[in-house]
Amino acid sequence: MSYPITHDEEMSLSTRAAWLHYGGGLSQTDVAKRLGVTKIKAHRLIGRANQEGIVKISFDGEIAECAALEMKLCETFDLSYCEVVPDLEEEGLPVRALGLAGGRFLSREIANGSNDVIGVGNGRTLASCVRHMPSLNANGVKFVSLMGGLTRNFAANPHDVMHRLAEKTGAEAYFMPVPFFANSAEDRDVMLQQRGVPEVREMAATSPFKFVGIGTAEMTAQTVTAGVVTENAMQDVRERGGVGELIGHFFDEGGQRVQTKLADRTLSVGMDALENSRIVAVGGGGEKIRAIGSILRSGLLNGLITDERTAKALVT
Template sequence: MSRAQEPPFLAEDDASLAARAAWLHHVGRLTQSEVATRLNVPNVKAHRLIARAGREGMVRVFVDGEIARCVQLEQQLCRAYGLAFCEVAPNLDDEPMPLRALGVLGARYLRLVCERGTDPVIGLGNGRTLAACVEHLPRVDAGRIKFVSQLGGFSRRFAANPFDVINRIAERTGAEAYVLPVPFALNSPEDRAVLMAQRGVEEVFALARGASLRFTGIGTVDGHAASLGMSGMIEPEEFDEAARAGGRGEILGHFFDEAGRWVETDLSGRIAAMGPDDLRSGKLVAVAGGAGKPAAIRAVLSSGLLHGLLTDESTAAALLGPQFKL
């Protein structure tokens, strides 16, 4: 097949995806089917990516380019934490929060998920990193996929979360999108029970619980830096309580200590979000990185909840530590 005849999905950022596929196949000794699973693409696309890498001179004795180092980091993170897949974006700049690198990486992942169409209901978190992913997402037809928020989208002052992504992704994909129209944190467990039992709220919550894929960020216990703190969804003293209890990382409103154990606080029974057991159903994929995130990401990784991780090169190296050598 000539270049002019190539299908449209072998374009743009698929050059780096071809390099990843070639490295996994020729160096990692994975079969084409295993490469397809690792990269979350159809088998036929894995075959074409590997063929493209050979045709364009990427494959010699090794795979050319900075992407090879990233693929090595991906392999080691998968082995260290039992991940089904991991993608590492090359460092693009020296910013403490690499939103551009993570946004591009997350957007590509979302695009591939929409193209595959194998997850009929996709749950979304919120935060700066997820917002950056949707910002970089080109317009794509999501078919019959439904997107649903995994946690309440309002602060207790009923201010909308500025990092909410559910409406933005609906605009980019044309898909149906469902919002949990309740505050993230309620005043008491009794208030939560009453509100979550309301018709409409209960239906959206059931849809969220049944998502086959959950895509979210990872937060720290620093209330001044975390998106949930900046948006007013969690108060500073609630972050402090989680930190005193040993919390190091947060995902979808739940805190985990450095050993990956769930940290229960007074807030735990008052949040409009999936329970810890719900997170074990379906596939949980996180996109996170930056200078202040390794401890938080490591805590969530240690929980064993994650199916996949998207991160940046510097964060990946920090997660592995000096004992892991490239």
């Protein structure tokens, strides 16, 4: 027996088709395959999304499945904001899908004028968010990095996020001219006294809104592959139960902070700064599910932008 498609379901399908076509870069033929409809049907769905005003520069329509996941995540982890983006079946991390959504979100935060300073994390996903942002006037907003920005591998330099933000917005952007992790606790103390570092670190700590990524404690983590953290140091984190990382602080499966040998060498804002800020994280992908769950259970996040498959895993 077949059942008629309701108006809400049809609109949900139209929005998903439009997202896949315009946001994901899929052809109408590929959209039809993904949704299990004919090519003519896919063409009509995309056309309807345009007629209904769903497609502008960004996507305003709610996708029913994603909206339900957003509500569930907010209820489960006490979030005030959540956005779940449709799966584009990217290999590895869903960087493009998250970048589109994160870029749109950050643009709104800049435009609404409620933040005089925005603290920003690093990583591939955040770089994608900035890359997908349109050029816009920062309206006096300043950006500051929440952690040290120097690495041994210049090609993986995380403060490039700050450079791109300054280019896109014309805003002042500050980064800490120190590594993410010092070689020792003594080195950290010396670096924190260098000219300009205390001022930038204080600006980062007091930024009322922080936009961050989420790292893992896996040996394949970007911090390890980029040479920011040694394999031995990350193994110590894992042995102590570390699962997820937020601005250089590690947390176990239950969301409790893990005291590691890295803690005394971290050149980032402290836990007190994280506990007294509005924090929205962007992250997703199979390899980050445990890490994202860990950070969610820490209670530090006010908001999360993630992908559909990750969201489903987090609430099941």
